[in-house]
Amino acid sequence: MTQPDNASNDTVGSVHELAVLSRIFPLLPSASAALLGPGDDAAVLAAPDGRFVVTTDMMVHGPDFRFAWSTGHDLGWKAAATNLADVAAMGARPTGLVVAIAATRDTPVSLLEDIASGLRDACAELAPGCGVVGGDMSVSDTFTLAITAFGDLEGRAPVVRSGARVGDVVALCGDAGVAATGLRLLFDRGVDEHGTPDRSLADRLRAEHPDTVGAQLAPRPPISAGVAAALGGATAMLDVSDGLALDARRIAAASGINLDLHSELLGSDPEMALRGGEDHALLATFPANAPVAAGFRVIGAVTEGSGVTLDGEPVEGVLGWDPYAGWNGQAG
Amino acid sequence: MTQPDNASNDTVGSVHELAVLSRIFPLLPSASAALLGPGDDAAVLAAPDGRFVVTTDMMVHGPDFRFAWSTGHDLGWKAAATNLADVAAMGARPTGLVVAIAATRDTPVSLLEDIASGLRDACAELAPGCGVVGGDMSVSDTFTLAITAFGDLEGRAPVVRSGARVGDVVALCGDAGVAATGLRLLFDRGVDEHGTPDRSLADRLRAEHPDTVGAQLAPRPPISAGVAAALGGATAMLDVSDGLALDARRIAAASGINLDLHSELLGSDPEMALRGGEDHALLATFPANAPVAAGFRVIGAVTEGSGVTLDGEPVEGVLGWDPYAGWNGQAG
Numbered sequence A, B: 001m002t003q004p005d006n007a008s009n010d011t012v013g014s015v016h017e018l019a020v021l022s023r024i025f026p027l028l029p030s031a032s033a034a035l036l037g038p039g040d041d042a043a044v045l046a047a048p049d050g051r052f053v054v055t056t057d058m059m060v061h062g063p064d065f066r067f068a069w070s071t072g073h074d075l076g077w078k079a080a081a082t083n084l085a086d087v088a089a090m091g092a093r094p095t096g097l098v099v100a101i102a103a104t105r106d107t108p109v110s111l112l113e114d115i116a117s118g119l120r121d122a123c124a125e126l127a128p129g130c131g132v133v134g135g136d137m138s139v140s141d142t143f144t145l146a147i148t149a150f151g152d153l154e155g156r157a158p159v160v161r162s163g164a165r166v167g168d169v170v171a172l173c174g175d176a177g178v179a180a181t182g183l184r185l186l187f188d189r190g191v192d193e194h195g196t197p198d199r200s201l202a203d204r205l206r207a208e209h210p211d212t213v214g215a216q217l218a219p220r221p222p223i224s225a226g227v228a229a230a231l232g233g234a235t236a237m238l239d240v241s242d243g244l245a246l247d248a249r250r251i252a253a254a255s256g257i258n259l260d261l262h263s264e265l266l267g268s269d270p271e272m273a274l275r276g277g278e279d280h281a282l283l284a285t286f287p288a289n290a291p292v293a294a295g296f297r298v299i300g301a302v303t304e305g306s307g308v309t310l311d312g313e314p315v316e317g318v319l320g321w322d323p324y325a326g327w328n329g330q331a332g
Helices: A017-027 A072-088 A109-126 A178-189 A199-208 A210-217 A224-231 A244-255 A270-275 B004-009 B017-027 B072-088 B109-126 B178-189 B199-208 B210-217 B224-231 B244-255 B270-275
Strands: A034-036 A043-046 A051-060 A093-103 A131-139 A144-152 A169-173 A236-240 A258-261 A281-286 A297-303 A307-310 B034-036 B043-046 B051-060 B093-103 B131-139 B144-152 B169-173 B236-240 B258-261 B281-286 B297-303 B307-310
Touching: A017 A109, A017 A131, A043 A093, A043 A131, A051 A072, A051 B093, A051 B131, A051 B144, A072 A093, A072 A109, A072 A144, A072 A224, A072 A236, A093 A109, A093 B051, A093 B144, A109 A131, A131 B051, A144 B051, A144 B093, A144 B144, A169 A258, A178 A199, A178 A210, A178 A270, A199 A210, A224 A236, A224 A281, A236 A244, A244 A258, A244 A270, A244 A281, A244 A307, B017 B109, B017 B131, B043 B093, B043 B131, B051 B072, B072 B093, B072 B109, B072 B144, B072 B224, B072 B236, B093 B109, B109 B131, B169 B258, B178 B199, B178 B210, B178 B270, B199 B210, B224 B236, B224 B281, B236 B244, B244 B258, B244 B270, B244 B281, B244 B307
Parallel strands: A093 A131, A258 A307, B093 B131, B258 B307
Antiparallel strands: A034 A043, A043 B051, A051 A144, A051 B043, A093 A144, A169 A281, A169 A297, A236 A281, A258 A297, B034 B043, B051 B144, B093 B144, B169 B281, B169 B297, B236 B281, B258 B297
């Protein structure tokens, strides 16, 4: 039975859906573009441009996150940040999110509150004015969170992957390889002797390596740089989710050109920068005859050919993360 | 290993994500409002009205569907239909869907193809011009499908729940209690001696009772009636997903009135019509001084008070479906 004086013990399976929602709703960020918010069959969002940008992403316990490593706040933050990055990569300003959660019955309601707080804080810091306009809640054996994010192009053309031209410079805004360094630390030292993710080990690791582990668990992609890049004349752009080499190849394939990256511009660990994913930096190409947008740094050039080269040599080997690699969704 | 000549044995876990997507993409319906479709960080959809309607819904294997009862085509159809109904209930014309799927590793790729075909056929029949503009694919221990749907208001005000006025008539377009009759049949006779959903029993049941079981597994909500109701002056409207009594109470609460339903207008089984969910009919209120919109039939009147009455008497008992009721997500 629910104890009104002990709400911290409530779980999704022990209290009524309406009671759960009444605790979560006040925590969610409101969207300045919301003409009609949650509570009806659908929300109504302003699209002053006459178009809107939309992207969706599902995070599944096991392959995408583990509660032994991520707090609820981390999960809400990361879910917002990664979707906002996809909106930003089109050169759009994020306006709203809808959030569907399938929680296990033993999920504490307080964890859902933490997720809502993470969504709120990520929107406030990364995309002020963006908020949650609707959602859905279910129960499941596997904790799953699905976010759909919207953005406004403010009259500009979307910055797509296919616009890079020979002679452009290649530029990056944000980190490359930092989140992957954090993930490697977690897999190496955030697990117990059976390889199971362990909360106390992860907490200690995060205290010792806040930058890298924090970048993995709660990334801070440069959302406002997306609009800046569009205004600055970016010819192509994407969000680096699977690693620089793999995502650069996507621009190369869509544009029919080669991206030559320069190893001396990739920081102290060019290999990790090339192959490590989940930083959600923005990779863009700009005309060479003008400065790149504020916040971007040049890391290479667009050349004739097809694919990705490092100092003129093809990048070999496994480029990025395969979502079908083995995993155990129950562990951690 | 993948056998090119035996694609019917491929599973999500045995072939590369790109190979899966290359088989699904051609089956998905295209959206006439899509200015930029799948393949970039985000899609771009037209919103000529300067606003858009958005709703999201997650379907989880176990509480929301079971593959022993539903084909992939059924699941895709129902996921589209239920989300389109929420858009229609605002008085909007559906323009697009984004679809996120988390599949178990043993899911046949052919099942995903069937889901795509179900999405396509539902859009074509229920909302021509609406299509899939983006998506995401993951692996999970629990098969989960999340849909977000969009609609255009075409210059009209959204039809919300709070606009019903004393003196309006209450009208319904679509079935009430038919899908629940089908679900009752499935739970009574579509399970084996251990209560586990059984495919061959369900198939036989559906052949014997195509209307009711079909309404449960692949509902056909009256999507175009949503725009008709808005044009016809509906003062309030919603999609009946949890049963007439529970959803009527939502209009009553939002509008601060009472909805009095008339039992002789509820068909041969008023109790089932009142309490059975998942038909996704449209329940609306209209001014009494004009005919209700085409397709709607009067089932009651808006009166002073708060709540829902049947022939003037309060409706007692359990009104609708509780998503937190016990279930076994692994069975069937």
